[in-house]
Amino acid sequence: MRIAIDAMGGDKAPDAVISGAVEALELLEEGDEVILVGPKEVIEPKLPAQRSHRAVLTVVHAPDVIGMDDPPIDSLRKKPRSSISILAKLSKLGRTDAVISAGNTGACVAAFQMRMRNLQSVNRPGIAVVFPTFEGPVTICDVGANIACKPINLYQYAVMSSIYARELFGIQNPRVGLMSIGEEDAKGNEVVKKARGLIKQDPKINFIGNIEGRDIFKGVCDVAICEGFVGNVILKLTEGLVEGLVKAIKQEIVTHKFRLIIGPMFKGVMKRFFKKHDYHEYGGALLLGINGTALICHGASESRTIRNAIMATKKYHSVGINNKIAEYLLASSIVDEGQNAEPEDTALRVKDEQVD
Amino acid sequence: MRIAIDAMGGDKAPDAVISGAVEALELLEEGDEVILVGPKEVIEPKLPAQRSHRAVLTVVHAPDVIGMDDPPIDSLRKKPRSSISILAKLSKLGRTDAVISAGNTGACVAAFQMRMRNLQSVNRPGIAVVFPTFEGPVTICDVGANIACKPINLYQYAVMSSIYARELFGIQNPRVGLMSIGEEDAKGNEVVKKARGLIKQDPKINFIGNIEGRDIFKGVCDVAICEGFVGNVILKLTEGLVEGLVKAIKQEIVTHKFRLIIGPMFKGVMKRFFKKHDYHEYGGALLLGINGTALICHGASESRTIRNAIMATKKYHSVGINNKIAEYLLASSIVDEGQNAEPEDTALRVKDEQVD
Numbered sequence: 264m265r266i267a268i269d270a271m272g273g274d275k276a277p278d279a280v281i282s283g284a285v286e287a288l289e290l291l292e293e294g295d296e297v298i299l300v301g302p303k304e305v306i307e308p309k310l311p312a313q314r315s316h317r318a319v320l321t322v323v324h325a326p327d328v329i330g331m332d333d334p335p336i337d338s339l340r341k342k343p344r345s346s347i348s349i350l351a352k353l354s355k356l357g358r359t360d361a362v363i364s365a366g367n368t369g370a371c372v373a374a375f376q377m378r379m380r381n382l383q384s385v386n387r388p389g390i391a392v393v394f395p396t397f398e399g400p401v402t403i404c405d406v407g408a409n410i411a412c413k414p415i416n417l418y419q420y421a422v423m424s425s426i427y428a429r430e431l432f433g434i435q436n437p438r439v440g441l442m443s444i445g446e447e448d449a450k451g452n453e454v455v456k457k458a459r460g461l462i463k464q465d466p467k468i469n470f471i472g473n474i475e476g477r478d479i480f481k482g483v484c485d486v487a488i489c490e491g492f493v494g495n496v497i498l499k500l501t502e503g504l505v506e507g508l509v510k511a512i513k514q515e516i517v518t519h520k521f522r523l524i525i526g527p528m529f530k531g532v533m534k535r536f537f538k539k540h541d542y543h544e545y546g547g548a549l550l551l552g553i554n555g556t557a558l559i560c561h562g563a564s565e566s567r568t569i570r571n572a573i574m575a576t577k578k579y580h581s582v583g584i585n586n587k588i589a590e591y592l593l594a595s596s597i598v599d600e601g602q603n604a605e606p607e608d609t610a611l612r613v614k615d616e617q618v619d
Numbered sequence: 620m621r622i623a624i625d626a627m628g629g630d631k632a633p634d635a636v637i638s639g640a641v642e643a644l645e646l647l648e649e650g651d652e653v654i655l656v657g658p659k660e661v662i663e664p665k666l667p668a669q670r671s672h673r674a675v676l677t678v679v680h681a682p683d684v685i686g687m688d689d690p691p692i693d694s695l696r697k698k699p700r701s702s703i704s705i706l707a708k709l710s711k712l713g714r715t716d717a718v719i720s721a722g723n724t725g726a727c728v729a730a731f732q733m734r735m736r737n738l739q740s741v742n743r744p745g746i747a748v749v750f751p752t753f754e755g756p757v758t759i760c761d762v763g764a765n766i767a768c769k770p771i772n773l774y775q776y777a778v779m780s781s782i783y784a785r786e787l788f789g790i791q792n793p794r795v796g797l798m799s800i801g802e803e804d805a806k807g808n809e810v811v812k813k814a815r816g817l818i819k820q821d822p823k824i825n826f827i828g829n830i831e832g833r834d835i836f837k838g839v840c841d842v843a844i845c846e847g848f849v850g851n852v853i854l855k856l857t858e859g860l861v862e863g864l865v866k867a868i869k870q871e872i873v874t875h876k877f878r879l880i881i882g883p884m885f886k887g888v889m890k891r892f893f894k895k896h897d898y899h900e901y902g903g904a905l906l907l908g909i910n911g912t913a914l915i916c917h918g919a920s921e922s923r924t925i926r927n928a929i930m931a932t933k934k935y936h937s938v939g940i941n942n943k944i945a946e947y948l949l950a951s952s953i954v955d956e957g958q959n960a961e962p963e964d965t966a967l968r969v970k971d972e973q974v975d
Contacts, residue, residue, distance in 0.1 A: 332802075334803055334805065369801065396863065397863045397864075397866065397867040397870075398863075407800055410800065410807070410808045411808065411809075442852060443848075444763055444766065444847070444848055444851040444852070445725065446688075447690055449690065451766070451848070452766045452767065452848055453767075455848075475851075475852075475855045475859075476851070476852040476853065476854065476855030476856030476857070476858075476859060477855040477856060477858050477859025477860075477862075478859065479856065479859065479860075480859045480860055480862070480863035480864075481859060481863070489852075491800070492799075492800055492807070492808055492811075492849065493848065493849055493852055495800040495831075495832070496798060496800070496831075496832040496845075496849055496852065496853060497832065497852060497856060498832065499831045499832030499833040500832030500833060500835065500853060500856060500857070501832070501856070501860060502832075502833050503831075503832060503833025503834065503835065503836045503837060504833075504835075504836055504857060504860050504861070505860070505864065506833075506836070507752065507753045507754075507836035507837070508753075508836075508861065508864055510753065511753040511892060511895075511896070512868075512888065512889075512892055514753075515888045515889075515891050515892050516888055519884070519887070519888060521884055524880065524884070525881060525884045525885070525888070528875070528877055528880070528881045529881070529885070531875070532868065532871045532872055532875060532881070533868075533871075535871050536867060536868055536871050539867075540867070
């Protein structure tokens with residue numbers, strides 16, 4: 264399997280990405296290939312001298328870099344030779360089986376969606392993120408790819424995420440909850456209510472009905488479905504709150520009269536806690552529903568995150584989740600009322616020159 | 620001032636409500652009146668024998684109770700003599716200056732909105748909740764009253780919440796953030812983008828632009844504006860996550876080898892932490908934009924929550940926030956593109972018989 268990685272993506276790039284990629288070489292199989300995409304003059308001096316790993320490491324030159332906070336669409340237009348653009352093109356041209364980036368999320372989603380296109384029968388891809396909650400992993404989809412969500416999109420997220428949770432985490436019959444503002448049938452906006460109707464029609468989905476924000480951490484579901492705006496708020500709120508809460512508890516401890524005793528003990532407790540609930544373990548968020556394998560990693564990714572992302576991508580690909588999704592949806596009688604609009608950026612699509 | 624309270628609202632009702640009301644009698648002024656609304660035969664035996672408080676305590680009979688999980692609109696229709704219905708009617712008839720309930724939130728919002736009507740120039744009320752964050756109080760509006768939000772509603776929430784934060788917490792020029800999925804202008808759905816345009820047109824609002832989920836806990840804003848679906852998810856997610864996180868940390872501690880030392884110390888730390896970040900201090904969430912004063916308390920309200928709710932209501936009323944909101948919006952040149960639909964439940968409105 265060939266896995267291409269954006270060497271310049273993430274706050275700790277290129278060092279963390281390169282060392283994560285090198286670590287993965289030993290875990291992959293013979294015949295596998297890791298492709299680092301970025302400026303050759305930056306990447307090559309950082310590669311280890313000894314190159315006798317099981318898997319092969321190659322470099323594809325991409326001279327430009329899209330910054331973490333650059334405007335996505337605009338940057339993709341202006342930098343067709345950025346690492347993210349080249350990554351997407353490699354996939355489109357069949358020169359890689361999977362792409363990974365810890366760079367600008369918006370640019371990744373736009374580039375991957377536009378170049379790689381959707382899987383058959385999928386109307387709109389969604390980003391699936393795994394929350395390592397206190398009650399086990401919960402897959403949340405979508406967390407930001409689709410903020411003009413239609414009921415059919417939410418139904419397809421339920422299908423795709425169920426297959427994902429089953430194949431990746433071995434959850435046999437994943438419980439699917441639909442994010443709303445109350446448990447009763449009548450609760451929610453129009454899109455949620457219609458989506459509820461669609462999901463209920465499919466007896467193969469283990470649908471538990473509406474869930475509320477608090478339920479994500481209560482172990483009531485394995486999969487939580489929501490439109491991208493809500494999912495993105497959930498993702499970032501959770502991150503900010505955990506960070507803020509731990510900081511606030513620490514502040515209480517450093518002013519405690521027994522801080523010299525409680526401080527180091529608490530540090531040990533938090534270390535164990537974070538080890539159990541560590542998003543780095545999952546590598547990144549999968550863009551479900553595109554015709555290929557694309558993993559979007561956290562901007563704060565460390566080398567082990569990248570290594571885990573590579574291994575997750577390998578697993579995802581070898582299990583053949585995309586085929587399972589396409590087969591399922593092709594056989595499903597639940598179809599869209601109206602088509603989703605196409606991603607409108609045709610300007611990006613026509614400029615598909617050959618990757619150098 | 621007359622303040623009517625739903626004696627049957629909340630998980631700890633009627634005991635917590637009655638004792639909270641009695642506690643408040645000593646803090647209120649002469650001439651003030653607290654009206655407990657609920658079944659007389661339940662309330663009266665629980666009242667203290669000695670009744671020589673500064674403020675007066677009276678009881679208005681309401682034989683029915685709407686359960687915490689009952690379907691809101693349906694229950695209001697079937698139980699016109701429930702404590703929540705009678706509460707709303709008392710306000711409509713001018714027999715109370717404020718209403719408070721820790722009962723079924725959906726039923727409260729529906730009843731208060733429909734009976735009390737909107738303030739002049741307000742298109743749609745919003746629920747404002749105060750998050751006691753690690754960086755100070757952040758007012759979030761709306762957290763569930765309006766899930767079919769228009770740009771003008773978000774603009775008005777920005778205005779109302781700014782006035783609220785200034786008058787109630789003394790924040791002179793509250794920083795207002797608009798919840799979105801990225802900081803750039805172009806980020807967000809259509810409603811958010813249009814709302815952004817409207818808020819920017821008003822130079823009196825201290826608008827800091829888009830915020831993301833994580834920003835709520837980072838001290839970047841005093842007011843966070845969002846549509847009701849998103850706000851409701853934020854509110855419940857925060858509650859569930861804090862609860863889950865504290866529970867998970869506790870679990871780490873009870874299995875720690877020094878648990879006998881670290882356990883009691885951590886308990887002390889958490890006690891201080893929760894004292895600083897205690898939503899009970901704020902009493903409840905205000906329904907901003909209705910013609911009256913209505914506070915909706917948490918279902919887990921304790922007697923001190925109710926006492927604080929009564930005092931918050933008193934402050935809100937005495938500061939005259941409603942007048943300030945009406946004046947501001949009347950003078951504002953920013954108006955709606957199209958009217959909001961009226962709350963459609965006319966069936967509820969025509970049955971406005973006299974309160975017994």
